[in-house]
Amino acid sequence: MTRTPRTLVVVGHGMTGHRLVEHLRTHDRHGTWRVVVLAEEPRPAYNRVALSSYLEGRSAADLTLAGHAFLTDPLVELRTAAPVTGIDRRAHAVITSDGAVTRYDALVLATGSRPFVPPVPGHDLPGCFVYRTFDDLDAIREAAREQGPGVVVGGGLLGLEAANALRLLGVRPHIVELAPRLMPLQLDDGGARVLTRLVTGLGLRVHCGTGVRAVHPAADGRVGQIALTDGTALDARMVVFSAGVRPRDELAGPAGLATGERGGFLVDDLCRTGDPGVWAVGECAAVRGRTHGLVAPGYRMAELVADQLLGRPVTPFTDPDTATKLKLLGVDVASFGDAHAETDGALEYVLRDDGAGTYAKLVLDPEGRILRGGVLAGDASAYRALRALTGRELTASPDRLLSVPGPGGPPPRTRAADAA
Template structure:
């Protein structure tokens, strides 16, 4: 995508309309940032949400099964709901974009005009095309409605299977555990959380998860889901030939960007899906941006909320006429504090070949830490920790700087150095 001039406002005295498609965490962040940067009210904001719920903390979704209410997880406060500059339409999915007329159309036939359009459509769960995936008792793990359905079908004391051993799969397994079920996790990679952890960190996670009763099946895939005569889930057959008895299956095998609005509107897609945008989240149409999981920034989609927040902040500044630096997607800070297991990955955990050297601290399968230093300067690029009590925010604060001499005590407190 070729370079173009930064977006410029057309005059602060003119009220323009911003349409935001999607009312998830990233769309909500965008609206919050614009409201804080625009006290004069130069933008009228129309939010079109597909779900019937206000934006909520999807990262903490499993806590909804551990006593928190929908209201506890809702991000939109009274100040947003009472802001006369903002109109929120829930249960109003957008079905098309007309860039010539500068309008979007909802499923109800409403045409809404915009001066600027931000697509924050998020993603959809990926369900592998395995036989039996549509049986009664198969679910995805994405929304309040999904969790309500899982809760209604959970049978305490019985086994359930989660397909996917990444961050989302571990969240889903924890949800089943909170509902009293005995979860299995199936992961095709050799270890859990393959996108964030190396084998050393994953061994700590694997041991602690196993100690808590999770049954882990790595390096194998789901071959089929088998049914009772009444069409409900009976078992999951794995590619290694084993059969896991199960009353319930949760697919948490990844996500796919919601990019279906792009092509009919003449907007380009990334090579692997997602709405193609440049480093400032701009499509080739100067009035249209994409942020969050639906955006392919310089060809790459990001499935974490932290990069989405940085995209939202960047676009908010552009809409207010400010210059911004291109989005840097290298920081994949991830934390997992479920099942009593503490895991964190921060900064760059896959530096380019020859760019960095790594330092490892380990204590059997109880604690593990690794961080990456740039070869030419000793600057901290990133790292990971499993076990200890390290704060990822404290660790991430050193990224881009030379770390202190006692960094290992921040990574894993009381952990002796193992050369």
């Protein structure tokens, strides 16, 4: 006798929500779940990490994650432009903006995040943008045709992506970062200095340790000037706010779901909310109170929840992988493990060459035997081997481990290492 499949509703169709559905459908060999995906955007999930390539000539279709098999799967129903406006936990149902009610046996919230825009005067003037969707990039592309000066607010991963996008469009932007260095979450001072020097060499202007006080209009009512908190005034015809994100958790309060201290649906290390039939994954989930903005932890959460729904063995979400390797504005940067040497008694082994524009740091345990983490800038060719070695005993001396041949050659070994 064939069993009627239960209904899983997934709210949100970003990268994490898509991964959850794909993982579940791959392993649900008996068709125990029918999946209804309610997407806020008018298009299926796409690779947001590679969004900048859209300005380099790739189309929206090139970046779409939902292939033919997904879109034609009889056990998957994707509804685009169907934002969820409410959750009725007692009735096990969600309500979309058109008033439609969809009942569920299990509910996964994958609502993602929204760009954070500092509430400074003028933040909503014409010429102010965020960097999140295809529509955002289309608007930025149109504004860049004026070829006026631009400012990117935020010097983290998203900010540098936005700065590169403006550069590709012929705009030479200023980058404003409130922290004292670029990429403050991933890089230490040494790695950030190398990145700043190389970025400056490309014609970008970097302002760290300062924020935006106000955005002033020009005579035509559009953005004309940015006033910084350090007293600097920057001429600008466009501003891209890329200063981080905030979890999309606005459904929590009306539904009686708890949130973390800094936002996000509060979940345990199995991504379960206080309601046994409701989970949250990705940027909207506060796992034991902590949100995670990288895609790798989001994928880990997605697969963890899908496996629970299928009764497969699971491992709780602990110690998420926050390792990062990127090419930003043509510069290789990477960080992994305890990149900031936060472990008590940690040793730092550093190789740098200002002339070549390379910096490498290994973080070791107090005995100097176990690799805890590291930072690479200018040349990240050793990243793969070092990341695999993290948490294990060194297989060679630190300078040899850092001298892995790569496209840019190994880091120079003429300078003595610094231990701290």
